[in-house]
Amino acid sequence: xxQEKKFENTENPEQxxxxxxxxxxxxxxxxxxxxxxxxxxxxxxxxxxxDYPLEQxxxxxxxxxxxxxAGCMDEAFDNFDxxxxxxxxxxxxxxxxxxxxxxxxxxxx
Numbered sequence: 001x002x003q004e005k006k007f008e009n010t011e012n013p014e015q016x017x018x019x020x021x022x023x024x025x026x027x028x029x030x031x032x033x034x035x036x037x038x039x040x041x042x043x044x045x046x047x048x049x050x051d052y053p054l055e056q057x058x059x060x061x062x063x064x065x066x067x068x069x070a071g072c073m074d075e076a077f078d079n080f081d082x083x084x085x086x087x088x089x090x091x092x093x094x095x096x097x098x099x100x101x102x103x104x105x106x107x108x109x
């Protein structure tokens with residue numbers, strides 16, 4: 001019991017989210033609450049950035065990778081797709097190509 005508390009205290013929010021998503025799933029109230037809190041904090045950071053479109057793409061990628069690590073493939077690829085489309089719409093060709101490469105490599109893994 002003591003080790004569990006110690007482990008939880010050393011986790012960053014993303015690690016805790018991955019653990020909860022793996023163990024309890026997206027629909028779990030605790031997981032959903034933590035995910036919503038994390039999302040709100042990340043969106044505030046995006047809004048404060050000097051390059052909002054790029055930071056929004058990066059946020060979608062971060063969320064996609066978090067879901068992927070947790071094994072939530074539908075959610076992961078939804079977020080990768082959102083990042084990919086936004087990169088395309090913003091004319092960020094290199095970023096679009098990098099996202100496409102990452103999606104392809106992850107889907108074949």
